[in-house]
Each structure stands twice: as C-alpha cells, then as structure tokens.
Amino acid sequence: MSSLALSVRDSTTMLRRNIRHMQRYPSLTIMLIGQPIVFLLLFVYVFGGTLGNGLGGGGGRAEYVGYVTPAILLVTVCSAALGTAISVATDMTEGIIARFRTMAISKASVLTGHVVGAFIQTAFALAVVFGVTLLIGFSPTAGVGEWFAVVGVLLLLTIALTWLSVALGLAAKSVETASNTPMIFMLLPFLGSGFVPTDSMPAWLRWFADYQPFTPVIETIRGLLLGTPIGNSGWLALGWCVLLSVVGYVWSKSLFAKERDR
Numbered sequence: 162m163s164s165l166a167l168s169v170r171d172s173t174t175m176l177r178r179n180i181r182h183m184q185r186y187p188s189l190t191i192m193l194i195g196q197p198i199v200f201l202l203l204f205v206y207v208f209g210g211t212l213g214n215g216l217g218g219g220g221g222r223a224e225y226v227g228y229v230t231p232a233i234l235l236v237t238v239c240s241a242a243l244g245t246a247i248s249v250a251t252d253m254t255e256g257i258i259a260r261f262r263t264m265a266i267s268k269a270s271v272l273t274g275h276v277v278g279a280f281i282q283t284a285f286a287l288a289v290v291f292g293v294t295l296l297i298g299f300s301p302t303a304g305v306g307e308w309f310a311v312v313g314v315l316l317l318l319t320i321a322l323t324w325l326s327v328a329l330g331l332a333a334k335s336v337e338t339a340s341n342t343p344m345i346f347m348l349l350p351f352l353g354s355g356f357v358p359t360d361s362m363p364a365w366l367r368w369f370a371d372y373q374p375f376t377p378v379i380e381t382i383r384g385l386l387l388g389t390p391i392g393n394s395g396w397l398a399l400g401w402c403v404l405l406s407v408v409g410y411v412w413s414k415s416l417f418a419k420e421r422d423r
Contacts, residue, residue, distance in 0.1 A: 179274050179278030190282060197234075198289075200233060201230075201297070205222060226298050229355070235318070235350045235382075241283040242322040242325070243340065243344070244279070246329045250335070251336055252271075253333070284319075307386070314385075314398055315382070317399065317402035321402045324405075325412075328413040329343055349373055349374065354370060355375070374405065380392075
C-alpha cells in the first residue's frame with residue numbers, strides 16, 4: 162500500500178475518532194450551535210426594531226434580520242473554531258498524542274482528523290443556524306450562482322479559522338487557555354459591519370472595522386444573499402481567507418512537528 166493510501170486510511174480513522182467524540186459528548190456541539198442562535202434572537206427581537214429602522218430602509222426588524230444574518234453565520238464559524246481549539250488542546254494535555262507517537266500511523270493524520278471533523282461540525286452548525294434565520298423571516302434573493310459563491314466563501318473561512326484554531330489548541334498550555342484564546346474571533350464580527358454599519362462608528366473605530374479581516378467577508382456574503390453590489394469586498398475576502406489559511410496551516414505544522422519530536 163502506498164504512503165498516500167496509508168495516510169488517507171489513518172486520516173479516516175482519526176476522523177471517525179473525532180466524530181465519535183462529537184456523538185459521545187453532544188453538549189459541546191449544542192453549545193457551539195446554541196450561542197449564535199442566542200445572538201440571532203437577541204439582536205433581531207430585542208434590538209432589531211430600532212437597528213433596522215436605522216439602516217435607512219425603514220423595514221425595522223424584518224430588514225434587520227437580513228442585515229445581521231451574515232454576521233451570525235460568521236459567529237457560527239467562529240464558535241465551531243472554538244470547539245476545535247478545545248478538542249486539540251484536550252488531546253495535547255491528556256497524553257493521547259504521546260501514545261500516537263508510538264504507533265505506526267501517519268503523524269499528519271492526527272491534525273487532518275481534527276480539521277475534517279471540525280469542517281463537518283461547522284457545516285452542520287451553519288445549516289441549523291441558517292435554518293433558524295429562515296424561520297424568523299429572512300428571505301434571501303440569491304440565485305444559484307450567488308448561493309455557490311456564499312458556500313465557497315464560508316468554506317474558505319471555515320478552513321482558515323479551523324487551521325488557526327488547531328494552532329491555538331496546539332500552543333495552549335491547558336484546555337482552559339484554549340477555550341479563551343480563540344475568543345478574539347468571536348469579537349471581530351461585532352467590531353466590523355456585522356451588526357451595524359461602520360459609518361455609525363467613531364472615526365478611529367471605523368478605520369479598524371473597515372480594514373479588519375471579517376468585514377469584507379460579511380459584506381460579500383450580505384451582498385450575495387441580498388443581491389446588492391459587493392464591490393471589491395469579494396477579492397478582499399478571498400485574500401484574507403487564503404492568508405489566514407496559510408498562516409494557520411504553517412503555524413500548526415510547525416507546532417505539531419515540535420511536539421512530535423519531543
């Protein structure tokens with residue numbers, strides 16, 4: 162059997178291990194899905210009437226649910242990334258990695274199992290959360306091409322944040338640390354155009370909001386779903402996703418190689 166086939170086999174085994182963990186401990190998955198849903202209901206039903214009127218269309222809560230949906234989808238991806246960091250840190254601190262080092266398996270399969278497992282978990286979470294947005298009144302106008310583009314952007318963002326979260330989990334000294342460091346991802350949608358237009362912010366904060374990584378992603382998804390122009394946001398979103406993916410991948414591989422060689 163070729164080395165590639167062995168690597169695929171070992172990665173599949175590690176993926177099954179991660180899926181069984183999700184099934185055995187569903188509370189983490191429920192928490193990761195529940196958090197963005199709580200944010201969605203909070204902002205739509207508590208703040209949505211006022212914030213929706215402030216968007217200029219006069220649509221109130223009905224208009225605001227369409228505006229905030231892209232941000233909630235990003236929060237969902239970020240929430241799932243938090244779970245990935247916790248899962249990786251758990252493996253690193255409980256000694257299972259040391260046991261894997263003594264086994265005749267592809268060392269890369271350990272990370273691959275976490276990444277693919279996280280991708281499946283994120284896709285499931287996104288489907289559930291988006292379903293809730295439809296139930297509370299979101300009516301996207303995207304065509305088939307726009308839907309494929311939305312899925313592509315969310316796919317790239319998921320890959321980027323998953324690899325960054327794997328790196329944060331590897332770098333963490335404890336599970337508690339791993340549960341805190343990815344929280345910066347959760348803050349960025351709030352410090353961008355996710356929940357309010359950036360032109361309503363103070364000048365210094367607006368500068369950060371306009372140029373941070375999540376704003377072009379949010380604007381791209383919003384434009385695709387609602388049929389509004391996205392300008393150069395699509396290219397910026399693509400660039401940020403690729404850059405973050407490369408940084409996360411290289412960082413993860415470097416940290417895992419150091420741990421493997423101990």
